[in-house]
Amino acid sequence: MKKKEHKECMSALLPVRDTLDVIGGKWKLLILISIWEGNKHFREIERSIPKLSTKVLSKELKDLEENQLITRTVLNGFPVRTEYMPTEHSKTLEKVIFELHNWGIHHRKKIFGNKSFSNNSVSA
Amino acid sequence: MKKKEHKECMSALLPVRDTLDVIGGKWKLLILISIWEGNKHFREIERSIPKLSTKVLSKELKDLEENQLITRTVLNGFPVRTEYMPTEHSKTLEKVIFELHNWGIHHRKKIFGNKSFSNNSVSA
DNA sequence: CGGTATCCATAGGGATACTG
């Protein structure tokens, strides 16, 4: 039955959607990588990523924390400092990112062939 | 040098971004799967995916075609019919989707633990 | 420093109607 198969595929897609919700968007991975690299503080992270505004960073950090990919610790003292750290759970993303990376390379070859390219966008 | 590492990570991320641009968004994978399942015609695809509007479907199909994940063929006759088919290239996505799926499952377990859940959204 | 609050511009999506 085709209908049934379709429904099954759709529901099999839910976990895929979850993953894309967690790491998709413009900034999530950039921020996570910045923190992986050792950037711990709000301004530090902000400065490490061009074009990223405080409002967006604030929201994205909350999302990452909700998804237990980073921890947020408020340090004592004045002025207030916070410390963002990657979680162990975040490390499990590496395999996914690796596959996304591989396919991205493969896809570029397919789309652009031997041509060189200079910009970032596939659809340019 | 930290700066250099950072730059390297950023540029290593470009292919990841490419992939997310190609399969990200609300509809791309749903549409691709619908076509994989054998839905060939515009209305057919549209009807197979709840809440998908013609305007969005139209745009998404163009994107998928640009990225050589589907082909579009206009059939002779009246009324006009078109036929969308998956490409071989699109099959290379299966591994990526598999990893995204796996991580989604893993992540849900992590976030919800043993609790059952009934909705689609991780962030709910 | 680590954010929130506010104002504003814009892109994107829904609904509907229409064309070849």
Next chain:
DNA sequence: CAGTATCCCTATGGATACCG
């Protein structure tokens, strides 16, 4: 059937200012 065109509306993001 296979889309475009139009109107409209909301969510998102930039810029800026401000607070603890």
